[in-house]
Amino acid sequence: MTDQPASDATAAPELFTWEFAADPYPAYAWLREHAPVHRTRLPSGVEAWLVTRYADARQALADPRLSKNPAHHDEPAHAKGKTGIPGERKAELMTHLLNIDPPDHTRLRRLVSKAFTPRRVAEFAPRVQELTDRLIDGFAERGEADLIHEFAFPLPIYAICDLLGVPREDQDDFRDWAGMMIRHGGGPRGGVARSVKKMRGYLAELIHRKREALTAEAAPGEDLISGLIRASDEGEHLTENEAAAMAFILLFAGFETTVNLIGNGTYALLTHPEQRRRLQESLAAGERGLLETGVEELLRYDGPVELATWRFATEPLDIGGQRIATGDPVLVVLAAADRDPERFAEPDTLDLARRDNQHLGYGHGIHYCLGAPLARLEGQSALATLLTRLPDLRPAAEESELRWRGGLIMRGLRTLPVEFTPAEPISGKDDQGSTM
Known part of the structure; x- marks a missing residue:
């Protein structure tokens, strides 16, 4: 790839290789010092500016001159359609929160924000805990597991499906489509696009079924999709494409960030035994303060979102x-x-008790992650339950054997093999005989 020459004679580090994916932080430290706003050619062929310092990042995330709408991209032919989620254009799923600006962004965000209020998320906590325990039950007696495939991945998928109102009997389909997105997120775009197309078709059908149920004056659903339909029918001017796009992006953005939070967070704890011990002692004492600050620190230290989603300059500006x-x-x-040392003391040190921690892991400004309260709940539940139920959890692979998913936006492990002393399950099967 082509990088803009740096201001000194030292060559810029190579970006977006597999070696870079394993540990990007030295390269980012170089960029912060030598080329904090750096123009590079991405693996897709698109040329973009990378903003790496904390102060500049906060400015850019909140700057209204940086639009989320891809229509503002002065894209050359070779970059056509490469700045968003594969397949979303053909599937007519572009009108979601990651691709629009005010006033449409304000209108659509208002419609879904009530689903993620602290009260609503707190009410959802028992279901998240139930999912967490049942997933652990699925492998607890074996004494080994792949924590990504068997735990970190299915937990947020089933949780967000419940929140949206996807029937339980259909949720495994979403798990398959989401798995295709994760497996191919850093590779061929065709696999992702096919999954997006299938998900779009299902969501259109689900919205139609729920609208028919509401029209027939059946018991109104409390799920998010039913809420969007009611808002549309009550004059909020929500089109079917907007409703489908909103459900799609909540699924797409709402699961992979939490997969990576749980996976990256667990791995960080396993490789920092003193920090892990402190957290386990705190949990054993019935205290949650260190868990709460700890999840924030894990978001800062090796967070699930490596780069914020695309922005496009609507006029010339300086960053x-x-x-x-x-x-x-x-x-x-x-x-x-x-990890900017101008903002965080000892930024490369994991400190679960860190208090001054205004990290950008969930963004900043009007596009701050809407699902952050739910992701925090899932992360806290997952980590606390793992460390409590499987106290001697340990890696079953060397660091050099682990592979990180190559991709532009997200940062996460492909697998995380672990071992532990086998434990008894604590929950039974549901009526359908599945672990969900």
Whole structure:
């Protein structure tokens, strides 16, 4: 790839290789010091600016001159359709929160924000705990597991499906489609696009069925899709495409971030035994304060979202002393900003008790992650339950054997093999005989 020459004679590090994916932080440290706003050619062929310092990142995330709408991208022919989720254009799923600006963004965000209020999330906590325990029951007696495939991945999928109102008998289909997205997220886009197309068809049918049920004056659902339909029918001007796109992006963005939070967070604890011991002692004493600050620190230290989603300059502007031209793509590197020594003391040290921790793991400004309260709940439940029920959890693979998914936006492990002393299950099967 082609990188803009740095200001000194030292060559910029190579970005977005498999070696870089395993540990991007040294390269990001170099960029923060030598080229904090850096133009590079991405593996897709798109040229974009990378913003790596904390102060610049906060500015860019909240700057209204940086649009989320891909229509503002002055894209060359070779970059056509490569700045978003594969398949979303053909599937007519573009009108979601990651691709729009005010006033449409304000209108759509208002419609779904009530699903993620602290009260609503607190009411959902027992279901998250139930899912957590049942997933652990699925492998507890074996004494070994792949925590990504068997735990971190299915937990948020089933949780977000419940929240949206996807019937239990259909949720395994969503698990399959989501798995295709994760497996191919850093590789061929065709696999992701096919899954997006299948998900779009299902969501259109589900919205139609729920609208018919509401029209027939059946018992109104309390799920998010039913809420979107009611809002549309009550004059909120929500089109069917907007409703489908909203459900789609909540599924797409709502599961992989939590997969990576649980996976990255567990791995960080396993490789920092003193921090893990402190957290286990705190949990054993019935205290949750260290768990809460600990999840925030894990989000900062090795968070699930490496780069914020795409932004496009609507007019010329300066970021960090660098001139950005109209139409240029800008990618804020959250992973770099959250280890900026100008903002965080000892940024490369994992400190679960860190208090001054205004990290950017869930963004900043009007596009701050809507599902952050739910993701925090899932992360806290998953980590606390794992460490309590499987207290001697340990890696079953060397660090050099682990592989990180290559991709632009997300950061997460492909697998996380672990071993532990076998434990008794604590919950039974449901009426359908599945673990869910």
